[in-house]
Amino acid sequence: MEYLLHIGIVCLIYILFASSLNLELGCAGLYNFGHVGFFAIGSYTTALLTLSGYSVWFGLLAAMLVAGLSGLIFSWPVLRLTGDYFGIASLAFAEMVRLFLLNERWLTRGPMGLPGIPRVEILGYSGNTVTLLTALVITVVSLFCFKKILTSPFGRTLKLIREDEHVARAFGKDVVSFKTRTMAIGSAFGGLAGGLWAHYLGYISPNDFSLQLTVLVLLCVVLGGRGTLLGPIVGAVLVVSVGEGLRFLPLPASMTAGVAHIQSMLFGLVLILLMLRRPQGIIAESHLIQET
């Protein structure tokens, strides 16, 4: 039961994280390979605040704000790049965040990480059930926000920009401003997911936020289907359950240490096969004009 709760919480956090990436990657066509950087910023913001005595709710709010603001600041210079250049620059950003967390020991205790982050507490109750409920509420509310964004004129403009920037410009849309706002919103929700993660695990260290997580979340979005609301949800549930399911494979004892690596190999392979066979993911975005 505890284990199912654990899977549930991890799933919800991944859904939130993947959906926030989907807003950038799927809707606006911003191939952000550094989304984990904002996740890390959110985690550390709320961890540092709650460890110095502020409440968890204030911490989560601050995580969103700080991550969103970093997204805004980061995108101001980098959005002049397009396509794969933007991807590499964002990847470099995430690594910069990780190195910063690793080296500024006075603030983050470096590689030792931050232990003892308080759990979510409602009316004196805490524990995994409370965390699950909190994560559920936050994720559902966030998904509702994403749905609103996707179906709003704002979301439609984003898809136009993704398909053809020149056309968007010709229609008088300020492309950079739209992209900047998307980055800010996406990063804020990424930061929120990071905050939940920190409060669930209770311990974070800079090496949790490596390229590994980037690939995982990228897989969630690409596997499920870019640009759809449901895609990242399906992707996240699949990735988390397959990842956890691999633990139960009847492997010889000498191999158990390698399960994490087998899991990574599998995810890498799935990413390649997806690109080869079905780049649109499980749930393909419909290209019919929808009246909403």
Added chain:
Amino acid sequence: MYYLQLFINGIVAGGVYALFAVGLTMVYSVFRFINFAHGELIAWGAYGVLLFASPPFSLPLWLSVFPAILLVIAIALLQNHMVFAPLRNSQPVTLLIASIGLSFLLRSGLQLYFGSDLHSYQTSFYESIDLGGLMISYVQLAMLCLSILFFVILHLLLSKTLTGKSMRAVSDSMELAGIYGIPTRKVSVFVWIISAVFAASGGFLLALDTSLDPMMGLTFMIKSFAAVLLGGVGNVWGALLGGLCIGIIENMGTAFISPGYKDLTAFVLIIVILLFRPQGILGSTIRGVR
């Protein structure tokens, strides 16, 4: 004297970065995508030597370099054949995602077989020469000489042989080159072999100087990407210059900032270059930069 020592260390490291960057830039100029898995060719080069130098092969270190290079060539050709060639007409981002998946697959394979710990070669090759206060180890000397040798060979290949000339034609336009009857398949095999040989040898040399780490591929891939950008994308000589610059800046930087941030230099450079001079130092043409 301290700064001169750092400068020399920088040149030595930079020469090897340039070897990596050449492969990356050649692949980009012919296939038009950033091969994220390039770092894994580097890492597999270094680990391949370890593989053949330890049981059951137990070859001497110098001999095991050759099967390791062959192994990396095989990996490079296989990834081209299985992944990149079928995706040739896709968007660059699709190829980039596929190469990220590939890099993840190859790196995890490495970790599965060798474990995540640091390794080093069993060798007694670590003596240094004292040049009036400047210390240069034999390994560093070998790195320098081999980098120079490789670049001379590359220059001859590109300017004197038909394959090299075809490669330059293909990098201008694969379609036009095909129409002119240039064997584009042969050229792509050539590009992958050069890329693999340079990456594997460079990876081995750097691992000899420091240690083997499963994550080394990623670090060096980012550095060589910075070198490629600095020199101008698709420009082989720019990659050489860019690699040297990255090496020197990174090593000189350790005199002023904490060594923990040594790897940060490349990232900061990537963002600064992309912002202010996306065509690179040498690049006057906008070709390849969108």
